[in-house]
Amino acid sequence: MACSKRILLGLAGAALAATLTAAVAGESDPAVAGSALVICADPANLPYSNEAREGFENKIAALLADDLHAELKYFWFAEHKTFLRRTLLDKRCDAVVSVPAGLPGIAATKPYFASSYVVVTRAGDERRFTSFDDPWLRDARIGLQLVGNEGATTPPAVALSSRGFNQHITAFPMWSEDGDKNPQGRIVDAVADGSIDVAFVWGPFGGYFAKAHDAALRVEPITSDPQRPDLAFVFPMAIGVRKTDTAFRDRLQEALDRHSAEIATILRDNGVPTVAVEAPPSTADASQQGAPELTR
Amino acid sequence: MTASGSNPVAYTTSSRRRRIALGMLLACVALPSSAWAENSDAAEQTDIQSTAATTPPAGAASVQAAVAAPQGAAAPVQTTADWTTAGGTPQGTRFSALTDITPANAGTLVEEFAYPTGTKGSHQGSPLVVGKVMYVVTPFPNKLIALDLTHPGKALWTFNPQPAGYARGLTCCDIVNRGAAYADGLVVYTLLDGNVVAVNALTGTQVWRTKVAEPWNGETLNTAPIIVNGKVIFGSSGSEMGVRGSVRALDLKTGKLLWQAYATGPDSEVLIGANFHPYFAKDRGANLGVSTWPGTLWKQGGGTSWAWITYDPELNLIFYGTSQPGTFNPDMRPGENKWAASIFARNPDTGKAVWAYQLVPHDNWDYDAVNEDTVVDLQIGGVTRKVIVHFNKNGFVYILDRATGQLISANPFSFANWATGIDLKTGLPQVVAAKDTHQGVVTQNICPSAFGAKDWEYSTFSPSTKLFYFGAFNMCMNYEPLKVEYIAGTPFTGASLGMGPGAGGNMGEFVAFDPIKGKRAWSIKEPLPVFGGALATAGNVVFYGTLDKQFKAVDANTGKLLLSKQLECGVASAPITFKGPDGKQRVAITTGLGFINGGFAGGPCPAGSTFGDGSEAQSALPQGQAAVNFGASHPAAAVAAPATSGYVHVYKLP
Numbered sequence A: 001m002a003c004s005k006r007i008l009l010g011l012a013g014a015a016l017a018a019t020l021t022a023a024v025a026g027e028s029d030p031a032v033a034g035s036a037l038v039i040c041a042d043p044a045n046l047p048y049s050n051e052a053r054e055g056f057e058n059k060i061a062a063l064l065a066d067d068l069h070a071e072l073k074y075f076w077f078a079e080h081k082t083f084l085r086r087t088l089l090d091k092r093c094d095a096v097v098s099v100p101a102g103l104p105g106i107a108a109t110k111p112y113f114a115s116s117y118v119v120v121t122r123a124g125d126e127r128r129f130t131s132f133d134d135p136w137l138r139d140a141r142i143g144l145q146l147v148g149n150e151g152a153t154t155p156p157a158v159a160l161s162s163r164g165f166n167q168h169i170t171a172f173p174m175w176s177e178d179g180d181k182n183p184q185g186r187i188v189d190a191v192a193d194g195s196i197d198v199a200f201v202w203g204p205f206g207g208y209f210a211k212a213h214d215a216a217l218r219v220e221p222i223t224s225d226p227q228r229p230d231l232a233f234v235f236p237m238a239i240g241v242r243k244t245d246t247a248f249r250d251r252l253q254e255a256l257d258r259h260s261a262e263i264a265t266i267l268r269d270n271g272v273p274t275v276a277v278e279a280p281p282s283t284a285d286a287s288q289q290g291a292p293e294l295t296r
Numbered sequence B: 001m002t003a004s005g006s007n008p009v010a011y012t013t014s015s016r017r018r019r020i021a022l023g024m025l026l027a028c029v030a031l032p033s034s035a036w037a038e039n040s041d042a043a044e045q046t047d048i049q050s051t052a053a054t055t056p057p058a059g060a061a062s063v064q065a066a067v068a069a070p071q072g073a074a075a076p077v078q079t080t081a082d083w084t085t086a087g088g089t090p091q092g093t094r095f096s097a098l099t100d101i102t103p104a105n106a107g108t109l110v111e112e113f114a115y116p117t118g119t120k121g122s123h124q125g126s127p128l129v130v131g132k133v134m135y136v137v138t139p140f141p142n143k144l145i146a147l148d149l150t151h152p153g154k155a156l157w158t159f160n161p162q163p164a165g166y167a168r169g170l171t172c173c174d175i176v177n178r179g180a181a182y183a184d185g186l187v188v189y190t191l192l193d194g195n196v197v198a199v200n201a202l203t204g205t206q207v208w209r210t211k212v213a214e215p216w217n218g219e220t221l222n223t224a225p226i227i228v229n230g231k232v233i234f235g236s237s238g239s240e241m242g243v244r245g246s247v248r249a250l251d252l253k254t255g256k257l258l259w260q261a262y263a264t265g266p267d268s269e270v271l272i273g274a275n276f277h278p279y280f281a282k283d284r285g286a287n288l289g290v291s292t293w294p295g296t297l298w299k300q301g302g303g304t305s306w307a308w309i310t311y312d313p314e315l316n317l318i319f320y321g322t323s324q325p326g327t328f329n330p331d332m333r334p335g336e337n338k339w340a341a342s343i344f345a346r347n348p349d350t351g352k353a354v355w356a357y358q359l360v361p362h363d364n365w366d367y368d369a370v371n372e373d374t375v376v377d378l379q380i381g382g383v384t385r386k387v388i389v390h391f392n393k394n395g396f397v398y399i400l401d402r403a404t405g406q407l408i409s410a411n412p413f414s415f416a417n418w419a420t421g422i423d424l425k426t427g428l429p430q431v432v433a434a435k436d437t438h439q440g441v442v443t444q445n446i447c448p449s450a451f452g453a454k455d456w457e458y459s460t461f462s463p464s465t466k467l468f469y470f471g472a473f474n475m476c477m478n479y480e481p482l483k484v485e486y487i488a489g490t491p492f493t494g495a496s497l498g499m500g501p502g503a504g505g506n507m508g509e510f511v512a513f514d515p516i517k518g519k520r521a522w523s524i525k526e527p528l529p530v531f532g533g534a535l536a537t538a539g540n541v542v543f544y545g546t547l548d549k550q551f552k553a554v555d556a557n558t559g560k561l562l563l564s565k566q567l568e569c570g571v572a573s574a575p576i577t578f579k580g581p582d583g584k585q586r587v588a589i590t591t592g593l594g595f596i597n598g599g600f601a602g603g604p605c606p607a608g609s610t611f612g613d614g615s616e617a618q619s620a621l622p623q624g625q626a627a628v629n630f631g632a633s634h635p636a637a638a639v640a641a642p643a644t645s646g647y648v649h650v651y652k653l654p
Helices: A004-011 A056-067 A155-162 A183-192 A203-216 A246-258 A260-269 B017-027
Strands: A036-041 A071-076 A096-100 A113-122 A142-146 A169-173 A198-202 A217-222 A234-241 B110-116 B128-130 B133-137 B144-148 B154-160 B181-183 B186-190 B195-200 B206-211 B226-228 B231-234 B246-251 B257-262 B310-312 B317-321 B342-346 B353-358 B374-380 B383-391 B396-401 B407-412 B419-422 B429-431 B443-446 B460-462 B467-473 B475-487 B490-501 B508-514 B519-526 B534-537 B541-545 B550-555 B561-566 B576-579 B585-591 B627-630 B647-652
Touching (some): A036 A056, A036 A096, A056 A246, A113 A260, A142 A155, A169 A183, A183 A198, A234 A246, A246 A260, B195 B231, B226 B310, B467 B534, B467 B541
Parallel strands (some): A142 A169
Antiparallel strands (some): A113 A198, A113 A217, A113 A234, B154 B627, B195 B206, B231 B246, B342 B353, B396 B407, B419 B429, B467 B508, B475 B490, B508 B519, B541 B550
16 A cells, blocks of 8 residues: 555644634634634745735735634744645644645635736837747746746746747746845846846736836736646635644635625735636646636 | 657656655555556566675774775775764765674664654764764754763763754755764764854864855755865755755865855856866767756756765765756756766866766656765676766666776666666667656656655665665656645646555565676565665674664675664664774664655654754854753663654664
8 A cells, every 4th residue: 555544644633723613603603712813824925924914815814813703823934845734734823825726635715816827028018928829938038936846837937848938038036035025026026127028927926026116017817828728827726724624614714705805805905916716727727718807 | 868858748847855745745646556567577676585695804893994995905995983974984885894793693782872862853864973972963953962972871062053044934945964074073064054064073162164055045955075185075955946056165174165066057167177078978068067958047957966975085086966957847948957967076176077977868757866876896797897886766776987987887776667778888868758757648657756766865885795785765656747736825737746666565675786797686675665774784784774663684695684673763864883982883873754754654753843842943143153062961761752852773782
């Protein structure tokens, strides 16, 4: 027998959120009052979160904690790698505010927003992105997120490499020194200042960091590459909890449902570009229909 | 893959160690062993069989230092009373002259003491012994503990370097450390925060600390240095953040940086010059570290050297290998991608490359080349050849002339179906197209798995039996794309690698391999992959530890099990042997598993977070001051259960 049982048993733990899930389903759960909602979050990863609680995850968490009458607490851990394993799965905290729907090994609410990879160009640049087949991409200076983890590659990078557009790639690491603010924004700044011509970035980073450049930059969603139907560019996002905490997850779902309008506002105010929520990308979805709505 | 690049279908790789583990933990696919129906004729997975016993050379125990003699009667390459470097000998043979322990009495070994390191996580380094003191480096926060062997269970001091950052668990990286090296009164080792530190072996005070790497740029240090000609030489880790791998040398006395040789880039940075003479035509040309990459992607070329460096004092050459290109998918980087997955021979004084051999150009299976290159002289075809022997992750054992880089042989030592063989004329693997991985396509039954047939666990060579011994993995994998993955708040679709045992159903094995015959002498099936290294002695006993918490001794000739001691946690390191203060032989091994190797064994052991519970990092002291605690003894009693710390266990004859 191979690895699965032993490993998963090693990871599954008692639901520490038991106090939050103990009692009765319903509007406001008395068992939750006085308990803590412990969120796993990155201490320096805007627009998601930071210790100053300025990120959209911070604001959504505050909303949910208030709804659940729970004290909001954080376990801070940088999302560099092994984030879930060292936080949620290690029972240091009980919920992650945004995880992609369909992420294996955890339980999640229904997706409450979706974002996509975006293409960032200068507003004055006549070269516009229509697809990865655009010939101008071959000679353009392209910026890509370096997500690390030994060879992990974002969908735009795969699409570009399929076409051999690899001569003018600049990689932008996701993080840097302690105290260095917002390294994830450098890729967007690089478009604005002309050091690169186009950046392919995950939506929340693209949208958030482009705000500072206002009308100087275009941020447009990418939802698919027709030549590569196996690549997902749109990711619905949900709240993630441990697999055994489904009652807690249901409570969070109810809170989400009660506050969907406010959450949409929080996302917009933080520059997160959203698209219509589709089904979780558990398999390749070659039939993405309809124009996405880009909201900022 | 051919040198001209892969087919156009992209591959979003997730075949990397840590993410493999995450993929396993979170999306593990249970595969019945019957799925791996293929058996290899080439790799004889025989159970224990006797081979003709060879008697140890007379007087082996009395031989001195671990240096091969120049022409004429070669002095055996072996350790004696002390253990001063990860590989035992500079040549990396991990072979000891000590003969107190034999197959007749190994079964009677008793534990003399067990000392807690005070740290959780994967304990991947071996202890050192110099005279009457044992030195142990812990995983982060990388304390150095000096144990008083005259008072078992007592520490003389603990040096706490308090590596920087990591407050609140902020970390970019894995937290292991592969141990220290000793020379000239200094114990030298690397710190996770990118420093190298030298500690006075007597007093435990810091002599120097040099910062060479920046972890927030992705480069970290966790590797064991070697000390050669008054120079501390070591590689680095963290190719995933676009760091170019390099090997550096610091002056042993001052810690000053003397040279740095990159794995990619122009020849001037790879330290390739007029004296460079690669054996194969495919490895010749100017600035291949640039031209075998598109655009400027060599700048994120990876190719770190995070395992072992070995040394031939005769030729004055160091040998080490480089890892895979760490960044982007293979289709972003068509070309051979030099010098990833390569073995380098360099002059340790200048760092200049003498030869290099790229084993797998443009690899996409994570078959890196960081495993040790053991320096041995072997009788091949009736002639003494000066070689290095390298058991690669890809299942082939490469024997190379260490002066010229000529590939003498490359036989499979484990079942491999990704290639049918290695062409000795060209040095290229004959890749099986069906085992290439492609984005969007399930590729089944790739052997070895991305963990490799043998990973970095240190092998040992016995000049008595002329066999290599090492822990190995017996796993194959299915490449299954389209799982959602998530890093730093960025989702993407990657792949999961369903891992399962190879033929036989066991996930690991301990192998004795005859490098001359090019086949196994015997092997021992282990239920779990063997992540720890091995040790051989002139007493004809071989030692290793397992993930399932066993400390084992086997007969070097026959593989017969002599001893199996229960430990409180599994083993991810290689044992050492040394003379105790009473002049009698001891064997020591560390325990402690982290998330990756622990994932095979029911979880990390000791359990619980490696951050917090006393192992939480504090903020760094200014200018690299460090705390030294004196005393701190623990009674030589049984380990408390359940364990809350890794341990070093020391065994002796009763």
